[in-house]
Amino acid sequence: MHPELRLNSANHKKARRLMEARDLLLARPYTALELARALGVGKRTALRYLLEDLGAIEIGRQGRSPSYQLLQSQELSPVEALVTHSALRLLYHHTPGYEPTYLSALHKLARRLPQPAQTLALKSTQDLAQRTLPHQDQGQVMATVAEAWFKRQAITFDYQNPSRAGQRQRTLEVYFLEVSRTNLGMYVIGYERGYHQALRTYKLSRMRRVRLVGEPGAYTIPKDFDPRQYLSNAWGVIGSSGRPPLEVRLLFRPEAVYRVEEGGYPNLQIIQKHPDGSLEVSITIGTDNDNFPLELLSWVQSWGARVEVLAPENLRRRWLDEARQVAAICDRI
Numbered sequence: 566m567h568p569e570l571r572l573n574s575a576n577h578k579k580a581r582r583l584m585e586a587r588d589l590l591l592a593r594p595y596t597a598l599e600l601a602r603a604l605g606v607g608k609r610t611a612l613r614y615l616l617e618d619l620g621a622i623e624i625g626r627q628g629r630s631p632s633y634q635l636l637q638s639q640e641l642s643p644v645e646a647l648v649t650h651s652a653l654r655l656l657y658h659h660t661p662g663y664e665p666t667y668l669s670a671l672h673k674l675a676r677r678l679p680q681p682a683q684t685l686a687l688k689s690t691q692d693l694a695q696r697t698l699p700h701q702d703q704g705q706v707m708a709t710v711a712e713a714w715f716k717r718q719a720i721t722f723d724y725q726n727p728s729r730a731g732q733r734q735r736t737l738e739v740y741f742l743e744v745s746r747t748n749l750g751m752y753v754i755g756y757e758r759g760y761h762q763a764l765r766t767y768k769l770s771r772m773r774r775v776r777l778v779g780e781p782g783a784y785t786i787p788k789d790f791d792p793r794q795y796l797s798n799a800w801g802v803i804g805s806s807g808r809p810p811l812e813v814r815l816l817f818r819p820e821a822v823y824r825v826e827e828g829g830y831p832n833l834q835i836i837q838k839h840p841d842g843s844l845e846v847s848i849t850i851g852t853d854n855d856n857f858p859l860e861l862l863s864w865v866q867s868w869g870a871r872v873e874v875l876a877p878e879n880l881r882r883r884w885l886d887e888a889r890q891v892a893a894i895c896d897r898i
Contacts, residue, residue: 582606586614587635590621592676592683594632646678653678653686659749663696664704709775710753714739716781719758723773732773735759738784741792746831747860754795756784764795811858813848814875821871845875857883 582604589595589603601611615621621633641649653674660667668690675686706722713720720739723732736759743752743766750768757765817825819842825833826844836845850858858880865872865884874881 583614583618586611587619588673588676590615590619590633590635594624594634596627596630596632598630600633641677641679646682649674649677650682650686654689655744655749657690657693659744659751660693660696663694664707666708667704668693706769706772706775707751709777710739710742710769710772713777714742714753716777717784717786718777718781719779719783720775721759721778722767722775724767725771725773733760735765735767736778737765737767738786740764740786740790741795743792743796747864754792810849811852811856811877813850813858813861813877813880815846815848815865816873816875817844817846817868818871818873819843821868 586600586604589600595603595615597608597612597615600615601608604611604614606614615633619635621635623631624634625632653671656671656674660671671690671693672687675683675690677683678686709720712718717738719736721734721736724735725732735757737753738756738758739753740756741754743754744750745752750770752766752768753772754764754766757763814836822838822842822844825846826835830848832849834847834849836847838844848861850861853859856879862880862883865874865880866887874884
């Protein structure tokens, strides 16, 4: 190996160890020997990290050995800590499988929490190392899409659309990443400059062979692009990129009304409460290329017989047809 490359490699390894040491010392005190074992380095190297590189503070002793810690520059308030915890749990449930960089990011979030939340948050992510990714390059997909976004560099990829056979290549300028509220999947939103030449949304788990193309800084995200506006009619992630928003009218049975009135459903408006206690509501929602509110269908079906689709007609027909198919299956059992 060329001497300069060997030096750069050594510096990179040291930088990574220092970052790991910093995260550990923010979590709890360590002696030089404990830190050496955690990092896989010698005691003298660990001591140099503590005193020279990180400037850790001696806060006590374990027997005859001093223990050191880095103090948080700013403690989280209880509400800030709860928000951080909630973000960590959301990302944990989203994680498709073991990806070292992703897991490291979760651990960094966890180590910002006060005790006992910190220890429990770290423990709650331990099973991620045993999860398998849906496909081999899923971790690389996440890394490449993130790099493209931060560098404003276009990507090309093959996309498996569930409604069509085969895969089609796309070229995308990444504008935003969104976690769907309905399935916790991660989606990328951007300008597809090849086939569609329009804003489109793609699910990361359906992307294959993602590659960076062109130069960094090759595109600029338009100033009038606002993710709030784009997703304003989205139930999950299908927003204003499709056809004009559609109004869906639903009638909830009395036994389900209290759950609807608890709120938390985007773009839902109460129309009226009927004398029998049922509740009529409207939902403004984006549609797919067939002008169908596909993202809403599974949510409606999750209510079973406690809801009736009143409009539009295409959604009512689909809802009734699938309900009849389920009933037919039950009749055969």
